[in-house]
Amino acid sequence: MTDPNLSLVLASTGLAAVAMVTTATLAGWRGWLALKRQELTLSEPQESPALGNTGTRIELADLKERIRKLEAIAAGVDL
Incomplete structure (x- = not known):
């Protein structure tokens, strides 16, 4: 068990396995990031700024x- 070649082969195999796992993980991470970018792009409103601004003002006025x-009502005042 003191053969230096065996240690070298085991170390090389371990290093290759770690490199393969790292490469696969990195590819998955990049794919996940691309998916999230696509989701964010699709979730952005496609309205023109003028229409969105008017609609937003109306909604804010309604909420106010x-x-x-x-x-x-909370203060007990009749409208």
């Missing part, structure tokens, strides 16, 4: 009105 009504 609802909050005002809820605060009035």
Whole structure:
């Protein structure tokens, strides 16, 4: 068991196995990142800025009105 060639072969085999696992893991990681980039790209709104801005303003005004009504109800004020 003191053969230096055996130790060299075992070390080389271990190093090759670690290199293969690392390469496969790196390829999987890059694929996962590409998938997440694609999901983020597809989830972005495709509206024009002018339409999205107007819709956002309307929604904000509606939410502010609802909050005002809820605060009035909480304070006991009749509308």
